[in-house]
Amino acid sequence: MAYDRMDWHYGTEDFPNELNDDNAGTHIGMFLAWAIQKDLIGELHLQESAESISKVKSRQITGTDFLKLECDQKFWEEDLNNKGNQFAKYYYESNDYYDDYSSILSDKLPSIFHVVDSWENYDKLASKLDEQFQKWQIKVQS
Secondary structure (H helix, E strand, O other), X not given: OEEEEHHHOOOOOOOOOOOOHHHHHHHHHHHHHHHXXXXXXXXXXXXXXXXXXHHHHOOOOOHHHHHHHHOOOEEEHHHEOHHHHHHHHHHOOOOHHHHHHHHHHHOOOXXXXXXXXXXXXXXXXXXXXXXXXXXXXXXXXX
């Protein structure tokens, strides 16, 4: 099952015409970059995408670059390990991720697609992802 896909966004009436299609993947890529940093990435990528994983961890490429290079612009269950999928189902699929992403990064922009794909923006979002992950772990353990 796909969590998200770039092509679900670009080419739609909600996607701004003035933006590059790559902007449709920024929100997905930031979640993937966080998952990579937290070692929540799937076995498929550990075997086949080790170089790209290393480049994300060292910030040589962004999560959106990883999404395009290694995931064919699609974010699937196989992209995460079991723990990563459990969290993604809880947080990403519930749209809580979009709410947090929007309030932190695009509150003063015309749309979420106008967020610049940068490590600076990732850092602003990552602390919220860490917080939500911690809350989820406590909830799962109780």
